[in-house]
Structure formats: C-alpha cells, structure tokens
Amino acid sequence: MGVKKGVNEIINSVKNLDNEFQDILEIARGCKFSNCSHTTEADCAIKKAICEGVLSEERFNYYYRVKHEAEYVSEQKNKTKAIDYMKQKKLFQKP
Numbered sequence: 001m002g003v004k005k006g007v008n009e010i011i012n013s014v015k016n017l018d019n020e021f022q023d024i025l026e027i028a029r030g031c032k033f034s035n036c037s038h039t040t041e042a043d044c045a046i047k048k049a050i051c052e053g054v055l056s057e058e059r060f061n062y063y064y065r066v067k068h069e070a071e072y073v074s075e076q077k078n079k080t081k082a083i084d085y086m087k088q089k090k091l092f093q094k095p
C-alpha cells in the first residue's frame with residue numbers, strides 16, 4: 001500500500017507507454033531523425049501530423065509530458081521523492 005503501490009503504478013505506466021501511444025510512435029517513425037524530440041526538428045512527422053489535424057496537440061502534449069516525467073522518475077534513486085514531484089505535476093492523469 002501507499003508508496004510501494006505508487007511506485008508499481010508508475011513502473012507499469014512506463015511499461016504501458018509504448019502500448020498506449022502506439023499511434024504516436026507510428027507517426028514518429030516518419031520523422032527525419034530517429035532521435036527526434038518532436039519540438040524544433042525539421043521534417044518532423046509529429047509536427048506535421050498535428051498541423052494536418054491527424055494527431056491532436058493535447059494528446060501529443062500528454063504523451064510528451066508522461067514520457068519525460070516517467071523517465072525522470074526512473075532515473076531517481078529516491079522514488080518517494082520523485083513520486084511526490086510527479087503528484088505535484090498531476091502526472092498520469094488524462095487531460
């Protein structure tokens with residue numbers, strides 16, 4: 001219970017990211033650079049998809065936030081502190 005449950009939830013969320021955002025990953029394959037951050041790069045398929053209305057900007061922002069924050073937590077030694085930080089940011093909540 002408590003913190004331990006929170007850690008497991010986050011770990012599972014990270015594992016499920018690729019499944020949940022399959023469509024975004026699919027679009028991202030069209031990016032010019034394989035390490036594209038989809039922010040400032042030229043020939044970014046994600047930015048193009050948002051422009052064309054294929055992908056909603058809200059959904060991409062959600063993906064982007066979750067992915068980066070999940071990476072942040074996985075790098076932290078102190079998971080409890082990291083989870084508090086995530087709670088502050090209201091992560092893993094659908095928009």
Ligand SMILES: [Zn+2]
Pocket residue numbers: 028031032036037038039041043044045046047
């Ligand atoms: Zn991109």
